[in-house]
Amino acid sequence: MYKLFLCIRYLTRKGIVIFPVLAVWLCVMMLIIVNSIMTGFVNRVRSAGHGLVGDVVVSSISPAGFPDYQQLQKRIDALPQVRASSPVIVALGLLNLPDYEYTKLVVVLGIDPKSQSKVTNFDHGLYWQYKAPLHAVEDIGDQGYPVRQSQLVKRAVAFLNVAEKNEKRLRDGLAMEPIPSSAWFAAIRRHWQVVRREDWQAALHKLDRAQRDLAFITGLPKNGFYKNRAALIKALVPAEPSFTPPPEAAASYASAADEPSNGCIVGVDLGLYEKNRFGQYNRPPGIRFTPAILTVSPITLRATVAQPQAGRFQIVDDSRTRVFTADSRQIYVPFKVLQKLTFMQQQDLLSGGVQPARCSELQIRVKNDASAAAVNQARDAIARVVSAFVHQHPEAQIAGLQTQTWVQEQAQYIKAVDNERNMILFLLGLVSLVVVVVIFLIFYMLVRDKTRDIGIIKAIGGGEWGVASIFLLYGLLISAAGAAPGVLCGVLFVLHDNWIHDHILWRWFGISIWNRKVYIFSHIPDQVTASAVVIMVISAMAAGLLGALLPAIKAARQDPVEALRYE
Amino acid sequence: MQSLLEITDVHKTYRIGPAVVPVLTGANLSVAEGEFVAITGASGSGKSTLLHIAGALDRADTGTVSFKGQALNRMSSGQRHVMRNRSFGFVFQLYHLLPELNVLENVMLPAMVAAPTWMALVRARPRKRQALALLEEFGLVERLHHRPGQLSGGERQRVAIARALINEPAVLLADEPTGNLDPKTGQTILDVLLRLHKDKGQTIILVTHDAQIAALADRTVRLLDGRVQVASQG
Numbered sequence: 042m043y044k045l046f047l048c049i050r051y052l053t054r055k056g057i058v059i060f061p062v063l064a065v066w067l068c069v070m071m072l073i074i075v076n077s078i079m080t081g082f083v084n085r086v087r088s089a090g091h092g093l094v095g096d097v098v099v100s101s102i103s104p105a106g107f108p109d110y111q112q113l114q115k116r117i118d119a120l121p122q123v124r125a126s127s128p129v130i131v132a133l134g135l136l137n138l139p140d141y142e143y144t145k146l147v148v149v150l151g152i153d154p155k156s157q158s159k160v161t162n163f164d165h166g167l168y169w170q171y172k173a174p175l176h177a178v179e180d181i182g183d184q185g186y187p188v189r190q191s192q193l194v195k196r197a198v199a200f201l202n203v204a205e206k207n208e209k210r211l212r213d214g215l216a217m218e219p220i221p222s223s224a225w226f227a228a229i230r231r232h233w234q235v236v237r238r239e240d241w242q243a244a245l246h247k248l249d250r251a252q253r254d255l256a257f258i259t260g261l262p263k264n265g266f267y268k269n270r271a272a273l274i275k276a277l278v279p280a281e282p283s284f285t286p287p288p289e290a291a292a293s294y295a296s297a298a299d300e301p302s303n304g305c306i307v308g309v310d311l312g313l314y315e316k317n318r319f320g321q322y323n324r325p326p327g328i329r330f331t332p333a334i335l336t337v338s339p340i341t342l343r344a345t346v347a348q349p350q351a352g353r354f355q356i357v358d359d360s361r362t363r364v365f366t367a368d369s370r371q372i373y374v375p376f377k378v379l380q381k382l383t384f385m386q387q388q389d390l391l392s393g394g395v396q397p398a399r400c401s402e403l404q405i406r407v408k409n410d411a412s413a414a415a416v417n418q419a420r421d422a423i424a425r426v427v428s429a430f431v432h433q434h435p436e437a438q439i440a441g442l443q444t445q446t447w448v449q450e451q452a453q454y455i456k457a458v459d460n461e462r463n464m465i466l467f468l469l470g471l472v473s474l475v476v477v478v479v480i481f482l483i484f485y486m487l488v489r490d491k492t493r494d495i496g497i498i499k500a501i502g503g504g505e506w507g508v509a510s511i512f513l514l515y516g517l518l519i520s521a522a523g524a525a526p527g528v529l530c531g532v533l534f535v536l537h538d539n540w541i542h543d544h545i546l547w548r549w550f551g552i553s554i555w556n557r558k559v560y561i562f563s564h565i566p567d568q569v570t571a572s573a574v575v576i577m578v579i580s581a582m583a584a585g586l587l588g589a590l591l592p593a594i595k596a597a598r599q600d601p602v603e604a605l606r607y608e
Numbered sequence: 609m610q611s612l613l614e615i616t617d618v619h620k621t622y623r624i625g626p627a628v629v630p631v632l633t634g635a636n637l638s639v640a641e642g643e644f645v646a647i648t649g650a651s652g653s654g655k656s657t658l659l660h661i662a663g664a665l666d667r668a669d670t671g672t673v674s675f676k677g678q679a680l681n682r683m684s685s686g687q688r689h690v691m692r693n694r695s696f697g698f699v700f701q702l703y704h705l706l707p708e709l710n711v712l713e714n715v716m717l718p719a720m721v722a723a724p725t726w727m728a729l730v731r732a733r734p735r736k737r738q739a740l741a742l743l744e745e746f747g748l749v750e751r752l753h754h755r756p757g758q759l760s761g762g763e764r765q766r767v768a769i770a771r772a773l774i775n776e777p778a779v780l781l782a783d784e785p786t787g788n789l790d791p792k793t794g795q796t797i798l799d800v801l802l803r804l805h806k807d808k809g810q811t812i813i814l815v816t817h818d819a820q821i822a823a824l825a826d827r828t829v830r831l832l833d834g835r836v837q838v839a840s841q842g
């Protein structure tokens with residue numbers, strides 16, 4: 042008891058303890074912020090990766106694909122774990138847009154838009170065909186939890202209210218001259234009324250969008266209840282994606298003869314668009330329905346490259362999967378069209394037989410795909426079907442079929458981000474060892490400074506352990522005193538990080554760290570996990586104990602007679 | 609008279625590198641219950657050393673120190689802490705109060721050390737009453753919440769005596785308690801000690817090099833060449 046009492050007295054009456062308290066405070070805050078943002082980022086990357094290829098992928102190692110995929114697909118679809126599957130052809134090609142003097146090496150995916158949308162989130166990323174109000178759902182966590190229509194309405198109304206309240210100011214502001222960035226202090230003086238020109242534009246854009254969102258959401262079934270984000274988005278997407286150009290596309294062509302018969306969908310980051318600070322793409326007005334020439338090189342069964350094949354297309358949409366490697370080089374064309382261009386369709390042989398149709402991979406969505414265990418279990422079941430299939434089809438064996446979960450398929454991509462987070466946490470953890478050193482130094486000084494007090498405490502009967510525990514407890518208290526405000530500040534910061542970023546850093550100082558031009562996600566992650574906070578607090582306590590340990594031992598060993606001589 | 613504290617043939621030697629400093633070379637001292645003994649001697653004669661050994665704050669190299677028949681020198685360090693806390697009260701020349709605690713807290717500290725954690729709350733009130741009574745007796749009620757730095761030397765020493773007495777020790781050990789005070793203030797401290805001795809029969813061992821102060825005691829012993837010489841009988 043006297044130990045705690047002494048600690049509290051030392052804590053409240055010794056000015057120097059402010060330094061270790063501050064050190065713990067800042068480190069806890071820093072680690073919570075970094076961990077939350079990085080974890081949120083990793084989760085988003087994972088969820089984007091998950092949406093890219095479905096849950097399980099059966100793919101051929103050979104670039105020429107594998108035969109009789111319809112048969113395999115039928116067997117896989119018959120599995121109880123499987124919800125849907127979709128065949129995909131992957132080829133390399135050159136995309137040329139004659140009107141834009143643009144040519145780029147691309148990965149061409151041949152897909153059936155209907156079945157593909159049942160397996161992946163392909164349809165969610167389409168710009169012109171996707172009618173869902175992204176604003177209302179964007180900040181719903183990727184983890185997935187029940188969302189009601191009424192919740193969505195509330196969210197949309199709240200957003201709209203804010204936007205409408207600011208509308209006049211925004212319109213007034215837009216008419217004003219932009220403020221030179223050098224005069225940022227003038228901006229501070231005029232406080233919130235002052236924003237940059239692009240902020241006004243963006244805000245007005247949001248307002249416009251919020252109005253559309255609300256109209257859309259209120260049109261949803263009243264008692265709609267969505268298990269997760271994907272289910273919600275599914276409900277929000279009424280139209281089936283399609284490659285067929287709509288009738289108005291015909292206006293872009295001088296004569297019917299010019300009209301390409303096929304549509305294609307381009308990745309949003311192919312470099313056709315500019316992207317602004319808010320992550321919005323600036324699409325050139327004529328880009329939709331512009332003609333495109335796609336050249337692919339078919340690969341034969343003997344792995345030689347055949348004569349390149351060209352096809353005429355028309356851009357009907359663009360796709361955003363939020364996986365940069367995909368969006369920056371993929372383009373999508375109808376499955377059957379690419380099958381022909383790559384010679385993978387069913388062919389009659391001169392010798393009389395039939396060469397079966399081929400595809401590169403089967404993408405599969407399983408039931409209960411939020412659970413990693415369920416996905417792995419389904420993968421194993423699918424792998425058994427595949428190996429049985431390969432036994433009956435020697436040609437498929439030559440193609441080399443592999444069955445992977447989405448995590449395995451994208452291991453490199455996901456692991457890279459995961460490692461990055463761990464690396465940063467590790468480095469910051471190392472930096473946080475400074476806390477231990479700070480506490481050690483301060484305590485070392487404190488023990489020297491308190492030598493006489495230690496002698497006194499021993500003279501009145503406080504034992505070695507008593508003296509040691511005073512300092513250990515003191516270390517713990519200092520950590521607690523730093524960890525509590527550290528957690529508070531860290532959590533508050535994370536919960537409001539987007540606001541802090543947009544309203545303080547950018548408006549006042551013109552700093553944009555989370556540049557939406559570069560990042561694929563428009564919001565900074567702002568969720569804190571309780572377990573991470575608990576771990577941080579425990580680590581802070583451990584650091585306090587560790588820092589205090591040696592000085593405490595030194596204090597315990599102090600000879601009281603010597604200590605009392607000390608003046 | 610029955611002896612409360614018995615020091616027999618105590619040796620203590622300090623070594624500083626190759627140099628050997630023999631301080632106590634067979635010191636003997638017997639203190640009876642209720643006795644007021646003064647220890648005198650030249651500076652460096654080992655008075656403080658003897659007092660520390662008597663109060664279980666220091667260990668003798670050889671020899672025995674027995675308190676109520678128990679050998680202090682054979683006790684574990686844990687037991688010695690308890691002895692220091694319950695049975696001995698130290699008063700030092702330089703007061704040795706904790707600067708972060710106020711007067712009341714300084715006085716109560718040994719009582720807090722004595723109480724196990726779970727008893728702390730139960731015992732808090734009587735303990736505080738006792739501390740207040742002592743401070744009242746020493747004329748310090750007005751200074752309860754002052755810190756040692758705000759007190760005069762005489763006041764500090766009275767606080768230190770109150771602290772030494774809070775656990776009602778069998779022996780009060782005072783090491784030149786007036787050494788840092790002017791004669792007048794010193795006299796008030798001595799008055800306090802004498803009153804304790806006369807009224808409550810407190811056993812006191814007082815170290816001093818002032819013959820006048822030593823004369824106040826029942827008995828004075830003198831340390832010379834590491835041994836105790838009986839100087840006078842009061």
Ligand SMILES: Nc1ncnc2c1ncn2[C@@H]1O[C@H](COP(=O)(O)OP(=O)(O)OP(=O)(O)O)[C@@H](O)[C@H]1O
Pocket residue numbers: 622623624629631649650651652653654655656657658817
């Ligand atoms: N830790 C130590 N190392 C070496 N010598 C020591 C140590 N402590 C005490 N001494 C020596 O022991 C001797 C006795 O010291 P002590 O403090 O007991 O003397 P004292 O009689 O109390 O003197 P004073 O009247 O000046 O207080 C001194 O000569 C001192 O130098």
Ligand SMILES: [Mg+2]
Pocket residue numbers: 655656657783
């Ligand atoms: Mg001395």
